[in-house]
Amino acid sequence: MPVSTLDHPDGSLALSRPGKAAALRAWDAADELLLAEAHARFTPAEKPRMLVVDDQFGALTLGLAAFKPDLVADSATVPGALVDNARLNPALAAPARVHSWLNPPEGRYDIVVLRIPRHSDYLAWLLRWLNGVLADDGLILAGGMIKHLPDRGVDVFAQAVHTEQVCPARKKARVIVCRPGAAQLGEWAGTWKGYTLENQALKVQALPAVFARDKLDIGTRLFLPHVRKAVSDVPSAERVLDLACGNGVVGLAILDERPDLAVTFSDVSSQAVASARHNVQAALAAASVQFEHADGVPREAGKFERIFLNPPFHEGGVVGDHIALRLFAHAKQHLAPTGRLLMVGNRHLGYHRSLRSYFPLVRQLDANPKFVVLEAAFR
Structure with a gap:
């Protein structure tokens, strides 16, 4: 499989993408911006408890390996992709366990690094779930490619969390910095x-x-x-x-x-x-x-x-x-x-x-x- 290199503040990663789409890169500008933002705001010495949500092929989890993050992902393809890409980077170790929504992790987390999903309902669900696992002063770094951001995304964030900063767009990607809000899953009619x-x-x-x-x-x-x-x-x-x-x-x-x-x-x-x-x-x-x-x-x-x-x-x-x-x-x-x-x-x-x-x-x-x-x- 073709391998591409992702440079980030803590080094560089060799990454590949499995399957028929292997010719495509296993990371994008949103991963790049999220890694830069996370490393700019925290250091491993501070030992923040970190959660990565819906990493695609391991770029975020491996790029933040020094923080020893937990990982939760909806897709069953993520664990295998993460193991394969960890092999390409022998100095880094994949998490021993990848959580899913069948066995979600438990809070409290100081920082959450989130790939923004395409669908607004799933984003609304995620933000409310995150409100339940974040520390009171916790931080959400949410990023995605602008063309893939969900419709009404601004409203979805406003209804669930406190948006602290919308970072300037770079390479057609954007990162949004948020603090936890009061909205909880138990109060939301959109779960089912x-x-x-x-x-x-x-x-x-x-x-x-x-x-x-x-x-x-x-x-x-x-x-x-x-x-x-x-x-x-x-x-x-x-x-x-x-x-x-x-x-x-x-x-x-x-x-x-x-x-x-x-x-x-x-x-x-x-x-x-x-x-x-x-x-x-x-x-x-x-x-x-x-x-x-x-x-x-x-x-x-x-x-x-x-x-x-x-x-x-x-x-x-x-x-x-x-x-x-x-x-x-x-x-x-x-x-x-x-x-x-x-x-x-x-x-x-x-x-x-x-x-x-x-x-x-x-x-x-x-x-x-x-x-x-x-x-x-x-x-």
């Missing part, structure tokens, strides 16, 4: 949003970092009748996988149709996994289920008689089929010999062609102007 499946009693809710959390997306709407049909003939107690599960709506539909099946929910987002678990416990608490926070399918997960997939098509600003191709490879490894993979995806991405690189049998089950439902099998 959801909907009820049409003609059913199943209620589906999700946390702010989850795709399509407040309404059923049109791809899944096309997909669900085929999901129900595909599990109708599966033998009792067989294993089924809701891959890239999001809020778990596909797995919930499976359990509603066939409560005798064992369903595994897997997603790269810890907030998605937490949301799917929340929904299953609320509607089908006695179901045989398993939840995996993973970038795809864990190696030890075994085989599944059915795998269902609605793959994301964007990751950290990179748009395309690279996530789907990675998930197709995982599905090939974990699909039982007699099993079937069903997927729904954006029609223009040509998934019917790429699926044939992994499975000998591919057929179209349904389509509309934007989405296509495909089935793949070994025989």
